[in-house]
Amino acid sequence: MHETIDTEYLTDFLEALLAIPSPTGYTDQVVRRCCTELDELGVDYELTRRGAIRAVVRGESRDPARAMIGHVDTLGAQVRRLKPNGRAALVPIGHWSSRFAEGARVTLLTRSGAYRGTILPLKASGHTFGKEVDTQETDWDHVELRIDVEANNGADLAEHGIAIGDYVAIDPRPDMRDNGYINARHLDDKAGVASMFAAIKALLAGDVRLPVDTYFLFSIAEEVGVGASAVLHGEIASLVAIDNGTTAPGQNSSEKGVTIGMADSVGPFDYHLTNKLIDLCIEDRIPFQRDIFRYYRCDSASAIEAGNDIRTALITFGVDASHGYERIHLDALESVARLMVAYARSPVQIKRDREELSSLKGFTRQPTELSEEA
Structure with a gap:
């Protein structure tokens, strides 16, 4: 049974998310918007102290629970210094080039109110x-x-x-075309978050009990490397990150279908969980490709570094000019949402994952046999 993804809902919610400034550290409003949407969908959730969201769709069993995670925070900047010429020096939030900041219209968020402005090179006039x-x-x-x-x-x-430390939110400038192309800043990862909500909506519309509790996590500090460090708990045995895949020369990502990350700059993702996702794509006829990201990390890295013994995987939507003025295609967002639905509804294969520590009984195997063609 394949649930239909409501792409109109997906793009409408993406536009709503893009309209809310949310550089890392200034995410309260976008968190509130996501929680309002979860209330509308009738999904239970709870917040960490700083605002990471842990929503859950209950299943037949509490464990081994699954989780999927996206991040609501975006790139941005902060005021580093008030300059003698009446302008402000900046420091970036997250890793992105000032090349993509030049000419951007922005909102400066201060303790006393918001101001509009423009990021310019020091020598901005050819005249x-x-x-x-x-x-x-x-x-x-x-x-x-x-x-x-x-x-x-x-x-x-x-x-x-x-004052020094005030936040600078970069205008997203969304442009959604009838042919499915979407251009904007901050599609990383608000497009992923919108896909997650579309997947939740499809799961609820299907009215089918999931095999295990499935958590939808929304982190608030991925762009600075600590997004998933405080939003997990012991029942969750596997974590699938939903993020951008870079479409560029030398990469295998695409703006169509799902791009499954095999490894990022931290190392390989879990063999068994990754192959389960590949099998689901094949079974459900979801177009996909595989890729490795050498200069990239996602929420799974911070989850592992925080000491969580969980399986991790990465599914992505192809992004052209990531961390710049980005472009994606609706086909990829729909495909990613379809894979999330298929994953949430699939049976648990590694039942031993219910226990954090166990014996060798039920432990996994990786194939070592030579191919007949070898």
Whole structure:
């Protein structure tokens, strides 16, 4: 039985998420929006102290529970210094190049209110600097935030309540085309989160009891490397991260279908869980490809580093120009949601995972036999 993914719901919720500024550290509002949606769907959830969400769709058994995780936080910046010229120096939130920040319209979030502004290179006018606008260096020391207030020096900025550490949210500028292409900033990972909600909606519409409790986790600090470190618990035996796959020369990811991550910069994902996802794609005729990401890590890394003994895997939607002005295709989001539904409904294969510590009985095997063609 294959549940239909409501792609209109998926894209509408994606637009709603993109409209909410949520750089890492400033995620309260997007967390509230996700919780409101869970209330609408009738899904139980609880929050950690800082706002990571742990929603659950109950199954026939409590364990070995499964989890899927996406992150609601995005890239952004903070004010590093108030400059004598009345502008602000910046430091990035997350790992992204200032090349993609140049020209961005932004919202500056202060204790006293929000301001609009633009990130510009230090030499922004060809009429003033000539060819130097093309030869200046590209890094965060060579951009500044021009804020739309009257300010001729740092003291003027301070009088407006602007201070070191204030958050800078980058405008997403979404553009959704009728042919399925979606352009925006912050599709990593708000597109993944929207796919998760579409999968939840499909599971509930199917009215079929899941084999085990299935958790949908939403982390708030993935872009700084600690997203899943505090949202798991002992009953969860496997964790599938939902994130972006980079479509670029030298990569095998695609903007269509599911891209299954075989390894990232931390190392290989769990052999058995990854192959289960591949088998589900084959059985349910979900188009897929495999890839390895050398300069990339996801929530599974922080989960393992926090001491969780869990199986991890990664399923992705292909993103062109990741951590820049990104592009994806709705086909990939629908395929990812279909795989999440198939995974949640699939029977448990490794029953021994119910126990954190056990004997060799029921332990897994990996094939070592030579192929007949070898």
